[in-house]
Amino acid sequence: TTPDITLNSGTTIPQLGLGVWQATNDETEHAVRFAIDEAGYRHIDTAAAYGNEEGVGRALAGTSVPREDIFVTTKLWNSDQGYESALKAFDTSLAKLGTDYIDLYLIHWPLQDNDRLLRTWDALEKIAESGRAKAVGVCNFEPHHLQLLVDRGGLLPAVDQVELHPNLPQHAIRSAAAEHGIAVESWSPLGGTSNAGWGPNSKPNTLLTDPVIDRIADRHSKSAAQVLIRWHLQNGLIVIPKSVHDARIAQNIDVFDFELSDLDLSEIDTLDNGNRVGAHPDEMNIGAPS
Numbered sequence: 001t002t003p004d005i006t007l008n009s010g011t012t013i014p015q016l017g018l019g020v021w022q023a024t025n026d027e028t029e030h031a032v033r034f035a036i037d038e039a040g041y042r043h044i045d046t047a048a049a050y051g052n053e054e055g056v057g058r059a060l061a062g063t064s065v066p067r068e069d070i071f072v073t074t075k076l077w078n079s080d081q082g083y084e085s086a087l088k089a090f091d092t093s094l095a096k097l098g099t100d101y102i103d104l105y106l107i108h109w110p111l112q113d114n115d116r117l118l119r120t121w122d123a124l125e126k127i128a129e130s131g132r133a134k135a136v137g138v139c140n141f142e143p144h145h146l147q148l149l150v151d152r153g154g155l156l157p158a159v160d161q162v163e164l165h166p167n168l169p170q171h172a173i174r175s176a177a178a179e180h181g182i183a184v185e186s187w188s189p190l191g192g193t194s195n196a197g198w199g200p201n202s203k204p205n206t207l208l209t210d211p212v213i214d215r216i217a218d219r220h221s222k223s224a225a226q227v228l229i230r231w232h233l234q235n236g237l238i239v240i241p242k243s244v245h246d247a248r249i250a251q252n253i254d255v256f257d258f259e260l261s262d263l264d265l266s267e268i269d270t271l272d273n274g275n276r277v278g279a280h281p282d283e284m285n286i287g288a289p290s
């Protein structure tokens with residue numbers, strides 16, 4: 001079964017979860033139900049911007065697994081940054097998810113307005129104090145964004161969820177996060193949902209068909225996706241592979257019966273080429289409030 005990681009909030013998070021970006025409400029409901037009921041997942045990662053919190057909510061309502069046994073993450077969209085707007089957006093997410101608390105509430109992007117960002121963080125700190133989010137954190141924060149929160153004083157994020165895979169291992173973010181007890185979560189852990197990438201400077205991604213990964217997969221009689229997921233787990237990262245297909249959802253959690261060797265891990269480390277599938281956080285301003 002999936003190991004837990006203890007966050008600086010004192011709560012625990014299953015190290016492997018299901019991502020649902022780009023899935024419709026119906027696809028999400030099905031995928032989450034299958035993941036929880038059939039495949040044994042206990043961690044679901046959604047976002048207001050994905051437009052599928054209701055699908056997650058329907059799955060949570062339909063499963064017989066108790067709410068407290070499932071770790072639910074959602075994220076504050078860019079257009080809701082600011083103090084009052086963040087508090088309101090959090091209530092909307094709770095309603096759509098049909099739950100009275102969130103396990104982990106994240107700022108989706110830092111954007112480029114540090115003052116507004118700090119007011120947003122004030123709101124997340126208040127939400128954490130109220131207990132309606134068991135933990136709060138951030139996504140796509142570079143070390144300079146984390147430093148803003150360190151300099152502010154007060155609550156630090158429990159996690160920083162960033163694009164992270166063997167092409168983009170994010171060593172600078174990982175060491176900054178480690179210094180402050182912040183766990184790192186990998187998004188697009190398999191290289192993302194689109195081969196072409198979606199950021200202004202992103203590169204085509206081919207990790208799932210990479211010959212280095214394939215060779216290691218053959219060595220273990222596992223799939224490329226399973227090898228990539230093990231690389232994240234053995235690097236101490238929280239990993240949320242996305243799929244809406246039952247067989248892949250099941251395959252992606254069937255990774256606790258083998259281990260990558262030090263040689264395997266170092267071969268995968270040679271794939272670092274800095275290529276992103278998404279936007280660099282410093283060039284992301286979609287939906288920014290004016």
Ligand code: A2P
Pocket residue numbers: 019187188189190191192193194208223225226240241242243244245248249251252
């Ligand atoms: P699908 O939902 O159609 O299965 P990410 O890196 O963001 O987690 O994206 C994973 C992408 O790879 C998704 O497009 C997903 O598509 C696909 N995928 C997920 N699991 C597997 C797998 N085990 N084998 C092949 N493709 C996968």
